[in-house]
Amino acid sequence: xxxxxxxxxxxxxxxxxxxxxxxxxxxxxxxxxxxxxxxxxxxxxxxxxxxxxxxxxxxxxxxxxxxxxxxxxxxxxxxxxxxxxxxxxxxxxxxxxxxxxxxxxxxxxxxxxxxxxxxxxxxxxxxxxxxxxxxxxxxxxxxxxxxxxxxxxxx
Amino acid sequence: xxxxxxxxxxxxxxxxxxxxxxxxxxxxxxxxxxxxxxxxxxxxxxxxxxxxxxxxxxxxxxxxxxxxxxxxxxxxxxxxxxxxxxxxxxxxxxxxxxxxxxxxxxxxxxxxxxxxxxxxxxxxxxxxxxxxxxxxxxxxxxxxxxxxxx
Numbered sequence: 379x380x381x382x383x384x385x386x387x388x389x390x391x392x393x394x395x396x397x398x399x400x401x402x403x404x405x406x407x408x409x410x411x412x413x414x415x416x417x418x419x420x421x422x423x424x425x426x427x428x429x430x431x432x433x434x435x436x437x438x439x440x441x442x443x444x445x446x447x448x449x450x451x452x453x454x455x456x457x458x459x460x461x462x463x464x465x466x467x468x469x470x471x472x473x474x475x476x477x478x479x480x481x482x483x484x485x486x487x488x489x490x491x492x493x494x495x496x497x498x499x500x501x502x503x504x505x506x507x508x509x510x511x512x513x514x515x516x517x518x519x520x521x522x523x524x525x526x527x528x529x530x531x532x533x
Numbered sequence: 534x535x536x537x538x539x540x541x542x543x544x545x546x547x548x549x550x551x552x553x554x555x556x557x558x559x560x561x562x563x564x565x566x567x568x569x570x571x572x573x574x575x576x577x578x579x580x581x582x583x584x585x586x587x588x589x590x591x592x593x594x595x596x597x598x599x600x601x602x603x604x605x606x607x608x609x610x611x612x613x614x615x616x617x618x619x620x621x622x623x624x625x626x627x628x629x630x631x632x633x634x635x636x637x638x639x640x641x642x643x644x645x646x647x648x649x650x651x652x653x654x655x656x657x658x659x660x661x662x663x664x665x666x667x668x669x670x671x672x673x674x675x676x677x678x679x680x681x682x683x
Contacts, residue, residue: 422629448628449660453653511630 410522411463413456421450423512423519425483427467431474434481435464446480484509496531505532578638578645582676588669598678601671606663612675614662621682637682645676 439461443451478485506514513519518528616624620636635641659667
């Protein structure tokens with residue numbers, strides 16, 4: 379009985395500690411900070427850190443009480459931890475110098491380029507609604523995977 | 534942080550821990566400390582309701598709570614805009630479309646079991662809906678209504 383409890387515990391620990399990863403076709407997978415996943419995905423998909431330049435993340439994290447029209451304020455310790463992680467894993471290379479309007483991922487050059495084959499009518503479908511609704515088409519978005527292989531565009 | 538791990542640390546191993554205590558007193562003491570620390574914010578909906586009611590200094594009213602929850606307060610959203618008029622089933626975030634689990638504790642046992650989490654969401658959502666923090670009386674009324682939903 380006790381052995382079963384131990385092995386159950388061990389298995390659960392292993393499962394719980396397996397890091398979620400974020401990746402798109404542009405680069406290496408990065409383990410997602412669990413606190414980022416927990417706090418941000420309470421309201422929306424945990425957008426990939428490398429999707430926005432560091433300056434955009436800094437502005438967003440500095441203004442959470444007015445976050446795209448809602449109060450997303452955090453306690454000071456969580457704010458510090460998540461901000462630090464986002465700064466470390468923000469966009470690199472050409473993407474780092476992008477200045478997307480309103481600091482929206484959907485207004486970055488890379489996002490617009492990657493989605494340029496999607497017509498406005500598709501974006502407007504009730505099943506999609508808006509470009510920030512990643513999970514409507516990226517079936518593995520909640521797991522941090524945005525590969526084209528996992529894309530299923532709903533009717 | 535890790536839901537599975539949290540569930541384990543608060544539920545399953547407790548019997549195991551107690552059984553191990555006499556044999557490894559030092560380990561037991563350390564684990565007990567960790568447990569009581571992690572449980573400091575744990576609560577039940579009834580305890581949170583009692584705390585809000587005590588702070589308000591008046592009895593809570595489920596009828597007032599329902600009216601507060603389903604009405605708009607001079608802004609775009611009511612609580613019900615995201616949680617539904619009777620939050621015994623999934624709601625949907627009015628801006629992002631993200632599914633929100635039921636708010637009534639009878640339909641979602643995780644609700645109102647963490648004082649810190651309840652405070653955080655009252656703080657944020659009252660700003661969005663009312664444009665200010667809610668009073669203890671308003672929180673007590675809403676929670677009284679939510680726990681009455683069966």
